[in-house]
Amino acid sequence: MRLSDIIGQEVAVKTLEHSIKKGKISHAYLFDGENGVGKETTALSLVNHLLCESKSACGQCPDCLKFERGNHPGFRLIDSDSTSIKIDQIRDLKEKAQFINDHYMIWLIKDAHKMTLQAANSFLKLLEEPGRMTVFILVTNNLRQILPTIRSRCQVISFSRLSDESVHQILSSKVDIDSRPENTVNLIIKMSRGSIGKALELWDIPFLERRKWIIEQLINIPSMRGPEILGLSQKWIEDRSVVETDLELMLQWYRDLWCTKIDANEWIFNMDYQNELSGLSKKYPLASLEQITTLIMEMIVQLQRNVRVRFIMGYLLLQMRKGVLA
Numbered sequence: 444m445r446l447s448d449i450i451g452q453e454v455a456v457k458t459l460e461h462s463i464k465k466g467k468i469s470h471a472y473l474f475d476g477e478n479g480v481g482k483e484t485t486a487l488s489l490v491n492h493l494l495c496e497s498k499s500a501c502g503q504c505p506d507c508l509k510f511e512r513g514n515h516p517g518f519r520l521i522d523s524d525s526t527s528i529k530i531d532q533i534r535d536l537k538e539k540a541q542f543i544n545d546h547y548m549i550w551l552i553k554d555a556h557k558m559t560l561q562a563a564n565s566f567l568k569l570l571e572e573p574g575r576m577t578v579f580i581l582v583t584n585n586l587r588q589i590l591p592t593i594r595s596r597c598q599v600i601s602f603s604r605l606s607d608e609s610v611h612q613i614l615s616s617k618v619d620i621d622s623r624p625e626n627t628v629n630l631i632i633k634m635s636r637g638s639i640g641k642a643l644e645l646w647d648i649p650f651l652e653r654r655k656w657i658i659e660q661l662i663n664i665p666s667m668r669g670p671e672i673l674g675l676s677q678k679w680i681e682d683r684s685v686v687e688t689d690l691e692l693m694l695q696w697y698r699d700l701w702c703t704k705i706d707a708n709e710w711i712f713n714m715d716y717q718n719e720l721s722g723l724s725k726k727y728p729l730a731s732l733e734q735i736t737t738l739i740m741e742m743i744v745q746l747q748r749n750v751r752v753r754f755i756m757g758y759l760l761l762q763m764r765k766g767v768l769a
């Protein structure tokens with residue numbers, strides 16, 4: 444894939460294209476950004492350009508063909524196991540990095556922040572004396588966890604969240620976007636918050652079923668009693684990525700109630716639930732809709748701080764119940 448085909452990361456792409464054009468390739472790049480915004484795709488594209496005979500990722504030359512088939516000797520990938528990149532993997536890299544002639548030897552290190560301290564220190568030595576044609580591309584979603592000594596030896600390339608338009612464009616190249624109603628597509632794009640990875644995850648059927656279940660619970664809350672609400676909160680398990688999506692759905696729902704209340708129907712996301720929104724919005728005063736919305740946003744932040752999921756949910760659902768007009 445050519446760098447020019449990458450959607451939504453203009454700054455990163457321009458920087459890299461410029462380096463290739465000027466023949467000023469860094470020995471080490473550090474690609475930093477949220478999950479699912481195109482860091483790895485861009486890294487692989489950069490690798491393709493560097494290996495290609497004409498440095499253009501032409502897709503035709505022997506080097507491009509070898510790279511496409513996944514057996515180019517000038518490219519190696521280091522991936523973490525579930526938790527870390529270990530020193531043995533870096534030792535292996537060290538041995539192989541020594542065989543260098545006039546071709547690039549490129550290492551892509553995924554989840555670079557997962558290097559153990561030992562591995563990172565060993566890697567640092569490699570960075571201090573890089574081979575002439577060796578390039579390291581480190582990819583991370585957590586720049587703060589990278590040793591400052593490593594960071595300072597890399598050219599940091601930042602990847603921003605994608606715009607809704609970019610997510611739409613990439614999504615339509617990967618799935619049959621017309622197979623779903625426009626509202627659903629828009630909801631998925633909005634909730635992906637600039638990550639194509641997240642959008643593809645949400646595209647799956649379970650997300651739509653999950654959304655239906657969540658909305659059913661939110662519709663029932665005004666008629667539920669305390670013990671029932673606590674019982675409901677026990678249905679969540681400690682899976683933060685599920686809970687995060689659930690909280691986003693709740694946030695969208697309460698925003699919709701608020702929009703319905705102030706007659707701003709054109710801002711509503713859950714268009715397929717307009718009747719339910721209309722009925723339910725009458726049960727909440729505007730102030731409690733605002734309070735609940737703020738609370739959900741706070742809970743999304745809390746979730747990053749290892750607070751227990753059921754505690755968050757129990758508290759939140761009770762506040763949702765309390766907010767109903769007497």
Ligand SMILES: [Zn+2]
Nearest residue numbers: 495501504507
């Ligand atoms: Zn080529």
